[in-house]
Amino acid sequence: MTRRIVILGGGTGGTLAANRLQRALAGECEITVVDRDDAHVYQPGLLFVPFGLAHQEDLVRSRRRQLHDGITYRDCGVDHVDVEANRVHLAGGAELEYDVLVVATGARLVPEETEGLTGAGWMSKVFSFYDLEGATALAGALRDFEGGRVVVNVVDMPIKCPVAPLEFCFLADWYFQERGIRDQVQLTYVTPLDGAFTKPVASRELARMLQEKGIELVTEFNTGEVDGAAGKLISFDEREVEFDLAVVVPAHGGAECVERSWGLGDALGFVPTDEHTLQSKVRGNVFVIGDAAAIPVSKAGSVTHFEGEVLVRNVVRYLAGEELDASFDGHTNCFIESGFGKAVLIDFNYDTEPLPGHYPSAVGLPLLKESRLNHLGKLMFGWLYWHSLLPGRDLPGVSTAMPLAGKRFELR
Known part of the structure; x- marks a missing residue:
């Protein structure tokens, strides 16, 4: 009997896993992939939209057309999953039975969870670039901005691509210099973290870059309210940061269909998952990839890419009744656009924080250092995303496991 694999989500993780x-x-x-629409958005490109460096037509393609022949695509929302009955209930009442379920439902923005965020000033002086609508509206606001305080605020963790807010700060510094008004703009980065980033060595380097570029860093700020009318952020401990233009990264949660599925998700709507096998902790025949997984790793596209090989291997092993491969090490790497045609590359995993050196070996891209080569690498990734990563091809010289060669461990 032919067995059935249902994949919830036609984004990065769902598409590469299906292929x-x-x-x-x-x-x-x-193999059946289910998603609520046929618009696949290249999310790393959203960062560039506010600065006029990318446009909607560059970033959106058909989900269905990214899937190989032989894969069924269902353009439909998911109501909930019955993990006991191995059944997906679709919006409208249809059902899909499965032998293996792959949850690739990603993370969603929940701006309504922050008091005032979508109230007065929303889409006029308070924006987010984490979706296409917000990024496009912000582009207009930046074009019209003539001076004042621009505040980039992360409301809470976890978020998709944790370095993107820092990249926005760096690109804003470049953008206003290009316009000749940088001396009239105060840039401030406001984060709930106790530093610029989560890992000590990288946090120090990124904080140094912020300081060199004249960007104020406000840490341990837990945003409780956004008062768009008065132009200020208010933390739960009643600290305030004033702004003329706010770029806010809203709190994130898991997919609503996960929240509606009894026993599938945690309190935030993410799926408890074994961090090494990517098998869910809910049921043995449920696997999780990408942002939907509740594991201690960044919610970033590179993580999803590195998870893909292990997840597919384990689905095959599960169907064959074999022991699962526990080799996923939390490998993450991120190009951090820093403006002026340069970028920084970081590479780390569960056990090793971002360190200086080179990637993927002693001869390669510089780590934790601004360079033109890293900027070109970030630009090249857009092409690789559509032509190699989504089709499920391995990238030459890029392994699932984090390489140790080239890193300077003495600086930990």
Whole structure:
């Protein structure tokens, strides 16, 4: 009997998992991908939209067209999953039964969770670039901005691509210099973290970059309210940061269909997952990839890419009744755009924080250092995303496990 694999989500994780599984199990399984629409957005590109460096037509393609032949695509919302009955209930009442479920539902923005965020000033002096609508509206606001205080605020963790707010600060510094008004703009980065980033060595380096670029850093600020009318952020301990223009990264949660599925998600709507096998802790036949997984790793596209090989291997092993591969090490790497045609690259995993050196070996891209080469690498990733990562191909020289060669461990 042909076994059925259902994948919830046609974003990065769902698409690359489907394509890899189709190649590994061609003819042995029916693979169905479900998502609420047919618009696949290249999310790393949203950062560039406010600065006029990318546009909607550059970033959006058909989800269906990214899937290999033989994969069924259902353009439909998901109501909930019955993990006891191995059944997905679709919006409208249809059902899909499965032998293996892959949850790739990502993370969603929940701006309504922060008092005042979507109230007065929303989309006029308070914006977010984490979706296409917000990024496009922000582009207009930046064009019209003539001076004052621009505040970039992360409301809470976890968020998709934790370095993106820092990148926005660096690009804003470049953008206002290009416009000749940088001396009339005060840039402030406001974060709930106790530093610029979560890892000590990288946090020190990124804080130094903020200081050199004249960007104020406000730490341990837990935003409780955004008062758009008065132009200020208010923390839960009643500290205030005033702004003329606020760029806010809202709190994130898991997919609503996960929240509606009894026993599937945690309190935030993410799925408890084994951090090394990517098998859910809920049921043995449920696997999780990308931002939907409740594991101690950044919610970033590179993580999803590195998870793909291990997840597919383990779905195949599960169907064969074999022991699972516990080799996923939390590998993450991120290009941090720093403006003026340069970028910083960081590479780390569960056990090793971002360190100086080179990637992927002693001869390669410089780590924790601004360079033109890293900027070109970030730009090249856009092409690789559509033509290699989503189709489920391995990237030459890029392994799932974090490489140790080239890193300077003495600086930990």
